[in-house]
Amino acid sequence: MESVHAEPVQQGVALAQVWFDDVVPGASLRAGPHRVTREDIIEFALRWDPFPFHTDEVAAAATPLGGLFASGIHTLAIKQLLVHRLPILESAVASLGYDELRFTKAVRPGAELTLVWTWGERRESRSQPDRGIVKAAVRLEQADGVPVLTYTDTVMMLKRVA
Numbered sequence: 001m002e003s004v005h006a007e008p009v010q011q012g013v014a015l016a017q018v019w020f021d022d023v024v025p026g027a028s029l030r031a032g033p034h035r036v037t038r039e040d041i042i043e044f045a046l047r048w049d050p051f052p053f054h055t056d057e058v059a060a061a062a063t064p065l066g067g068l069f070a071s072g073i074h075t076l077a078i079k080q081l082l083v084h085r086l087p088i089l090e091s092a093v094a095s096l097g098y099d100e101l102r103f104t105k106a107v108r109p110g111a112e113l114t115l116v117w118t119w120g121e122r123r124e125s126r127s128q129p130d131r132g133i134v135k136a137a138v139r140l141e142q143a144d145g146v147p148v149l150t151y152t153d154t155v156m157m158l159k160r161v162a
Helices: 038-048 057-061 072-083
Strands: 003-005 028-035 092-103 112-124 131-141 147-158
Touching: 028 072, 038 072, 072 112, 072 131, 072 147
Parallel strands: 003 028
Antiparallel strands: 028 112, 092 147, 112 131, 131 147
8 A cells, every 4th residue: 555644734724735637546655753641531521521530530440451541533534633743634525424433442542643644536526527526444553553442434525736
């Protein structure tokens, strides 16, 4: 598979853009890493998903996972943060849906997460000639390559303006 390194977005503008026309099925974009801290896990959970195993280290130690871990919603939020480092910010119109969403491993404090976005099938829009629909295999993985999140994203993208 061809791999393209995605540079971080600077001042809200991607350094290079990938348009619908540029999508090559099997090619990958990467963004990250993003380090997850104990404080991040607790702060996010206190606001959005306050289960004790996300907010209290003693309670988390008593669970089958044996310690503090990020909520699935937090893991998705980290994935979304990394999506904004991909060179698709000007071309992506909308995500049309996630399929086969899986949280495959608990995200622990200290994890370094990287997004791997691999283009899949693509087709021209039938109703809007300036755009197309693309599927992407999305994988958020630890530094050792073990995935913590996987799913298929269907994205509407703009074509390159001539």
